[in-house]
Amino acid sequence: MSPAADEQSAASPASRARNRSPARRRRTARRRRTARVFGLGALYVILLGYAAVVILPMIWLLYTSLKSNREIFAGAWDLPHALHWENFVYAWVRAGIGRYFLNSVFVTVVSVALILIVSAMAAYALTRFTFRGNRLIFYAFLVGLMIPTQLALVPLFFLINSLRLLDTYTGLILVYVAFSLPFTIFVLAAFFRTLPHELAEAALIDGCTHSQAFWRVMLPLAKPGLVTAAIFNFLGIWNEYLFALVFISSEKLRTLPLGLANLLIVSHYESDWGALFAGLVMVMIPTLLAYSLLQGQLTKGITVGALKG
Amino acid sequence: MKRDARRAVILFLLPACGLYAVLFLYPVISSLALSLYDWDGFTHKRQYVGLDNFTRLLTNDPMFWTALKHNLFLLTVPTVIILVVALFFAAALSSGVRGARLFRITYFFPNVISMVAITLLWFFIYNPTFGLLNGLLRPVTGGKVTIVWLDPNHIMGSLVAPIVWCSLGFYLVLFLAGMENIPHTYYDAAKVDGANAWQQFRSITMPLLWDVITIGVVFLIIGGLRIFDLIYVMALGYPNEQSQVIATYLYEQAFNNAHMGYGIAIAVVLFVLVFAATAIAMRVMRREQLEY
Numbered sequence: 001m002s003p004a005a006d007e008q009s010a011a012s013p014a015s016r017a018r019n020r021s022p023a024r025r026r027r028t029a030r031r032r033r034t035a036r037v038f039g040l041g042a043l044y045v046i047l048l049g050y051a052a053v054v055i056l057p058m059i060w061l062l063y064t065s066l067k068s069n070r071e072i073f074a075g076a077w078d079l080p081h082a083l084h085w086e087n088f089v090y091a092w093v094r095a096g097i098g099r100y101f102l103n104s105v106f107v108t109v110v111s112v113a114l115i116l117i118v119s120a121m122a123a124y125a126l127t128r129f130t131f132r133g134n135r136l137i138f139y140a141f142l143v144g145l146m147i148p149t150q151l152a153l154v155p156l157f158f159l160i161n162s163l164r165l166l167d168t169y170t171g172l173i174l175v176y177v178a179f180s181l182p183f184t185i186f187v188l189a190a191f192f193r194t195l196p197h198e199l200a201e202a203a204l205i206d207g208c209t210h211s212q213a214f215w216r217v218m219l220p221l222a223k224p225g226l227v228t229a230a231i232f233n234f235l236g237i238w239n240e241y242l243f244a245l246v247f248i249s250s251e252k253l254r255t256l257p258l259g260l261a262n263l264l265i266v267s268h269y270e271s272d273w274g275a276l277f278a279g280l281v282m283v284m285i286p287t288l289l290a291y292s293l294l295q296g297q298l299t300k301g302i303t304v305g306a307l308k309g
Numbered sequence: 310m311k312r313d314a315r316r317a318v319i320l321f322l323l324p325a326c327g328l329y330a331v332l333f334l335y336p337v338i339s340s341l342a343l344s345l346y347d348w349d350g351f352t353h354k355r356q357y358v359g360l361d362n363f364t365r366l367l368t369n370d371p372m373f374w375t376a377l378k379h380n381l382f383l384l385t386v387p388t389v390i391i392l393v394v395a396l397f398f399a400a401a402l403s404s405g406v407r408g409a410r411l412f413r414i415t416y417f418f419p420n421v422i423s424m425v426a427i428t429l430l431w432f433f434i435y436n437p438t439f440g441l442l443n444g445l446l447r448p449v450t451g452g453k454v455t456i457v458w459l460d461p462n463h464i465m466g467s468l469v470a471p472i473v474w475c476s477l478g479f480y481l482v483l484f485l486a487g488m489e490n491i492p493h494t495y496y497d498a499a500k501v502d503g504a505n506a507w508q509q510f511r512s513i514t515m516p517l518l519w520d521v522i523t524i525g526v527v528f529l530i531i532g533g534l535r536i537f538d539l540i541y542v543m544a545l546g547y548p549n550e551q552s553q554v555i556a557t558y559l560y561e562q563a564f565n566n567a568h569m570g571y572g573i574a575i576a577v578v579l580f581v582l583v584f585a586a587t588a589i590a591m592r593v594m595r596r597e598q599l600e601y
Contacts, residue, residue: 040406043401043406046401047398047406051412051415054418055415057430057441061430064433072439073438076440076441076443076444077444118328119325121322122321122325125317125318125321125322129314131315140329140334141325144329148535148580150559151577151579151580153563154336154350154573154576155335155573156332157563159331159336175332178329178331178332181325181329182329210314235421239422241424241425242537242560257424260429261425261541261542264542264545265545280429280430283426287421288418295414298417299417302479302483302486
């Protein structure tokens with residue numbers, strides 16, 4: 001754009017306003033204010049509308065879970081006449097949600113603990129020490145971030161089978177740990193890099209071994225990074241479905257996603273929908289509780305991870 | 310390096326490297342090799358067939374192309390919707406509306422629910438007799454309209470809503486964080502010059518947010534190609550030609566039909582697609598680096 005044209009376009013709104021009569025100027029100002037109030041109102045309607053799209057299904061789910069099977073079919077939006085808490089009892093005990101829940105707690109807690117320990121040790125070694133192959137190992141882990149898990153799935157199934165770990169928690173947990181390493185090492189390495197190395201040096205001078213310097217000095221300092229990594233791994237493993245589907249076959253070892261999906265497939269033929277609604281509510285409530293406690297850290301973690309990565 | 314330091318490095322790296330090499334790298338690499346074999350997985354008879362699995366997959370398997378078509382649909386339509394809506398909401402929430410934090414927390418919540426639970430929830434929402442959606446439609450249309458949302462004609466379209474619903478919050482948070490990094494003075498200057506909200510968004514927010522949007526597009530494309538849980542559970546474990554995607558087709562071939570070599574070949578193609586799509590997206594969206 002030529003300088004003259006630029007000047008003209010910049011000056012034109014102001015000069016046009018100067019040429020108008022006062023009454024007309026007042027009218028345009030009022031109209032603009034109405035437009036802004038109207039626009040803001042429309043914006044709130046849209047924002048609240050989408051909030052309803054998120055929340056309404058959950059409220060609907062919650063009160064439908066207290067209906068009898070007949071009531072469920074009578075009217076989708078009708079409130080229950082009496083509260084059928086037996087749906088929850090049925091889902092928790094007979095349909096096995098209680099067992100699946102405890103299974104998931106066990107698998108997730110053990111996996112996350114192992115992931116954090118193994119990844120923190122590796123991330124520390126890779127950032128604290130310089131040695132031949134350091135870069136190579138770090139990049140080998142990074143490559144894992146780009147490979148879809150499905151690529152490893154079939155040979156992994158036969159590997160776990162030949163280790164006699166099929167349909168065991170050991171097998172499932174080891175797989176979870178191995179597949180979480182790239183992400184976790186990546187996050188923790190970024191964190192360890194920000195810690196001053198002098199602290200570890202000082203610990204060594206004070207007579208600590210390298211292990212002691214790591215466990216007693218550096219690891220506690222890495223707590224914020226560990227918390228972020230723990231939250232993401234917890235969510236990922238708590239919700240994981242494909243590996244559980246492939247590696248777990250017995251009913252009593254099912255994790256929550258596996259049990260829930262199976263319940264749908266069974267219910268679909270037996271059609272005890274009330275219990276299925278109740279099961280789903282029981283799956284969502286812990287997630288909702290954990291989310292309301294940790295959402296700040298969660299969203300912060302995402303932005304740090306994604307924007308720096 | 311001193312001896313005790315070397316010993317510490319080995320000790321610290323051993324568990325991670327061992328697990329990663331055995332349970333991740335080894336299966337990935339053997340996938341590349343096993344895709345060249347015909348193998349049922351249970352006998353030791355493995356027959357080397359060269360690229361036969363791939364030629365059959367690409368030239369003589371209509372189901373693969375159907376699955377790929379579904380993947381392409383699921384990585385374009387929801388991606389466009391999510392990008393537009395998330396950018397709009399991010400711009401709205403960063404403009405200082407009241408309750409922005411509460412909106413963000415609400416919108417993000419579906420992101421932490423397991424995909425199986427989300428599938429189940431939408432399975433209920435879409436149920437033709439007791440579902441939430443038809444429950445809304447019936448009074449509005451005088452009881453005349455009942456849509457079977459998950460029937461063969463509607464299922465692909467019906468899968469868009471759960472995908473948008475469960476992942477919108479992530480991209481909203483991503484874009485919000487990116488917008489917070491844009492200096493406020495730019496907007497002040499634009500306001501002085503008389504730029505309206507759309508002009509500010511187009512000339513300041515979009516260019517300065519471009520790298521973050523690129524990250525979002527790459528995530529969405531990878532997610533659209535790898536999608537499994539939603540399709541598999543929605544189809545009660547047996548997706549057919551109406552909703553089959555690459556990942557479910559891989560699972561069916563390998564674990565239901567015991568065509569291991571063929572299943573692995575599908576996995577390799579999926580891997581290549583993910584890589585190619587990522588590269589293309591980054592290439593298309595690349596532009597000069599902006600410093601600010």
